[in-house]
Amino acid sequence: MDRIGQVAVVIPVHNEEQLLPGALAAVRAAADVLQGQRPAIAVTILVVLDSCTDNSGQVAAKFARMDSRNSLLRVAFRSVGGSRRAGIRTALLASLEKGLPDASPQLWLANTDADSCVPENWLLRQVELADRGADAVLGTVEPDPESTDGEVLRRWHARHPLGEDHPHVHGANLGVRASAYVLAGGFPRLRSHEDRALVERLHKYGCSVWSTDTIRVRTSGRTNARAPQGFGAYLLALTLEPAALKG
Known part of the structure; x- marks a missing residue:
């Protein structure tokens, strides 16, 4: 199995000026930890600004000025899938310019969201699992207790037991080898x-997909969802249907 030589982080953004600073700071810390342990691995962080009408672009630009690993891509999809796809396409093209072959198994694509904070070991652990044979790594997500109603949080945890080999899939915590992608x-x-x-x-x-709870991401507990049928919409359902969910 090819060892990882480059990591590209892709973060789709739609009007996240309030939460984006925390998300970018957390990714920056995770990149620092990875490169502190594996200095030969190059890291890029791409913020995909999708139809933003707030100050998200200014926030992302400020981080890009402070850290050359950061860059911006502006799109107009109003689609998280479209934003992720465009961001990864940009990352793939950039890896070609840096000497990796097209869709290289040495390139790792890490995905999170602008309303989420990754742990410091987020990238290091993904690379460790990739070097052991994973083509994709599915991490866990939990609502931020500080922004989530206590009863909603209790119901969420009751329905989402977290642990190794979990069944959950979250775009806010997903890494994949470029060749598998x-x-x-x-x-x-x-x-x-x-x-x-x-x-x-x-x-x-037939790709090797591993699930782990060792890189748990904390995400916003808001219920005004950016994506229809996404995480926020699910939390809203927990709020609006208490009788059905208690049983």
Whole structure:
């Protein structure tokens, strides 16, 4: 199995000026930890600004000025699947310019969201698992207790036991080898469930997909969802249907 030589982080953004600074700071810390342990690995962080009408672009630009690993891509899809796909396409083209072959198995594509904070070991652990044979790594996600109603948080945890070999798929915590990503056809241009669709294709093509709870990502507990049928919409359902969910 080819060892990872480059990591590209892709973060889709739609009007996230309030939460984006925390998300970018967390990814920067994870990149520092990875390169502190594996200095030969190059890291890039691509912020995909999708139809933003707030100050998300200014926030991302500020981080790019402070850290040369960061760059921006502006798109107008209003689609998280389209944003992820465009960001990864840009990362693939950039890796060619840096000398890696097309869809290289040495390139790791790490995905998270602009309303989420990754742990410091997020990239290091993914690379470790990739070097042990994983073509894709599915991490866990939990709502931020500080922004989530206590009863909603309790119901969420009751329905989402977290541990190794878990069944969950979250675009906010998903890494994939570039060669496997291209083989599976990439993220479809969907407004929701693009992550599940990709993972289904990875399984279909016989890729090695590993699930772990060692890189748990904390995401916003808001219920005004950016993506229809996404994480926020699910939390809203927990709020709006208490009688059905208690039973």
